[in-house]
Amino acid sequence: MNVKAKKELFEKNKRVYESALLTFIGVEGFDVYNCSLPFTGVDGRRYIYGRVERPEEWANSIVRLFVETGKDEYSLVENSMAYQLEDPYLQRIGGELILGGTHVRKTRGGIDTYYGYFYRGDETRMTYFTTGPDRMKDIRLIELPDGRIGVFSRPRNGTYTGGAKAQIGFTVIDRLDALDAEVIDTAPYLADVIGEGEWGGVNQAYLLNSGKIGVIGHMSYDDRTADGQPLQVYVNTAFTVDPVSRTASAVEIIGTKSCYPACVPKVPRLADCVFTTGILPRTDGKVDLYSGVGDTGEGRIVIDDPFAAEGGVLCSL
Numbered sequence: 001m002n003v004k005a006k007k008e009l010f011e012k013n014k015r016v017y018e019s020a021l022l023t024f025i026g027v028e029g030f031d032v033y034n035c036s037l038p039f040t041g042v043d044g045r046r047y048i049y050g051r052v053e054r055p056e057e058w059a060n061s062i063v064r065l066f067v068e069t070g071k072d073e074y075s076l077v078e079n080s081m082a083y084q085l086e087d088p089y090l091q092r093i094g095g096e097l098i099l100g101g102t103h104v105r106k107t108r109g110g111i112d113t114y115y116g117y118f119y120r121g122d123e124t125r126m127t128y129f130t131t132g133p134d135r136m137k138d139i140r141l142i143e144l145p146d147g148r149i150g151v152f153s154r155p156r157n158g159t160y161t162g163g164a165k166a167q168i169g170f171t172v173i174d175r176l177d178a179l180d181a182e183v184i185d186t187a188p189y190l191a192d193v194i195g196e197g198e199w200g201g202v203n204q205a206y207l208l209n210s211g212k213i214g215v216i217g218h219m220s221y222d223d224r225t226a227d228g229q230p231l232q233v234y235v236n237t238a239f240t241v242d243p244v245s246r247t248a249s250a251v252e253i254i255g256t257k258s259c260y261p262a263c264v265p266k267v268p269r270l271a272d273c274v275f276t277t278g279i280l281p282r283t284d285g286k287v288d289l290y291s292g293v294g295d296t297g298e299g300r301i302v303i304d305d306p307f308a309a310e311g312g313v314l315c316s317l
Contacts, residue, residue, distance in 0.1 A: 002195050003219045003253070007235055010253040017286060018302035021261050021293070024050060024066060026076030031055050031266070034087040034292035037204065037278045038068065039097070039317040041123045048074050049088040049099065055266065055296065059104045059111055063088045065123055072300060081126060085117060087275070087292075089203070090317060093143045093176055096120045102137050118179065129176075133185040138201030141179070142213055149173050150213060150243055153187040154201035160189070163196030168217075170246060190241065190248045197221060200237065200251075204278030209311025213241045216289075216306075218276045219251060225271075234273040236291055238306035254306050255289050265294030274299070281305070281313050 001009075024032040032050040041047045046068035053061035063083040066074035085101030092098070099119040105112045116132030116139040132139045138154035153169035160167050169187030173179060194200050200219035208214045216238055223231040236255030241248050257274050265271045277290035277298070286302050293299045305312055 003198050003200075003221050003235065003251075004223065004233070006251075006253050007233070007256055010235075011256060011258055014256070014259060016255075016259045016301050016303060018300075019259060019261055020072045020300050021263060022048075022298045022300060023070075023073045024076070024298075025069065025073065026066075026078070027052055027064070029054065031296045032066075033294075033296055033298050034275050035277055035290065035298045036088040036090040036099070037280060037290060037317050039090055039123075041067075047077070047123055049090065050074070050298065051086055051088060051292075058266075059086070059106075061086050063101055077123075080123075083117075083119070083126075087137070089140065091141045091143075091205070092317065093120075093141060093149060094147075096176075097122050097126075098141060098176075099126055100139060100141075103131075115181075116184075120176070130179050131181060133181040136184065138203065138217075139184055140202040140205050142205035142207065144172065144243060145207065145211075149176060149179070150205065151179065151184060151187060152202040152205060152215075153184045155185070156199055160194075162192075162194075164194040164198060166194055166199035166201065168193050168200070168202060170241060170243075172243065188246070190246060193239070193248050193251060194219070203276040206279075206307070206316065207314040208240065208307050209314050210240075211242075212310055213243055214307045214310065214313060215239050215241060215248075216254075216276055216278045217251075218274075219253075223272070230269050231272050232269050234270075234275055236274055236276045236289060240307070240310060252306060254303055255291060255301055257293060259301050259303075260291070260293050260299035263293040263297040263299065266296050270294050279306070279313075280316055 036049040065080040119126035156166035171187035275292035
């Protein structure tokens with residue numbers, strides 16, 4: 001079943017227990033979207049990194065740090081570092097906080113290429129330490145039980161076996177210092193994850209109590225509105241990967257734009273777009289699913305734990 005058919009089935013039977021858009025204070029006149037997961041800082045407070053951009057601009061964003069000041073409310077941390085990145089992502093590796101994001105390089109005002117940039121440290125001090133392959137987004141890391149590091153790649157530079165517009169690669173490295181563009185670019189592909197004409201990637205990875213890796217990601221496809229206007233549809237997804245056998249489960253849709261409060265998209269073709277952030281477990285057994293919405297906002301919905309059958313998430317941010 002392709003993603004479009006899965007989406008139609010999901011929206012007939014979806015279960016969303018709570019839905020909200022996050023509010024960001026201190027950046028009036030700017031949109032904040034495609035954020036990192038909220039995390040606990042060294043001072044015990046809750047923080048989030050957000051992509052900050054003027055509504056009328058594109059590929060001209062910075063990533064800033066915000067501190068929680070209320071339910072679903074975050075305020076800019078004054079004098080915090082401004083990173084020239086898009087779509088920030090966080091993971092903890094060896095006790096360090098790893099910040100990743102997409103750096104866009106321009107020439108004469110136009111987009112030339114882009115790379116994944118990676119920083120390490122904590123929210124008080126981050127040090128840039130490595131770069132991903134040319135024109136690759138959505139590179140994600142996960143620390144494995146033996147201390148090694150799983151690396152997910154997302155090449156999208158052609159049409160792949162089965163007609164997919166992208167692939168998801170997975171490899172394992174011994175230490176963080178071994179992470180470089182060549183390691184990421186040569187990661188072997190996972191089979192049967194992305195279908196014909198579709199693309200997608202990993203947004204956050206988790207160790208599960210079953211020993212598998214839980215993947216929260218996105219899948220995408222081109223579509224048209226009822227009156228023929230083009231759409232790029234993005235949905236929130238989940239699947240698991242066995243890091244030993246390298247087998248992946250079927251992709252499950254866990255959220256679509258209809259699950260979130262109304263949010264005007266940046267452009268009409270993104271009217272049905274949610275760019276996944278990740279999940280955080282709740283004390284009631286459900287999870288908070290965070291996601292960018294329409295490239296203008298960041299949303300949160302409460303859903304059933306997509307990894308409940310695997311014993312849930314072993315640890316999170």
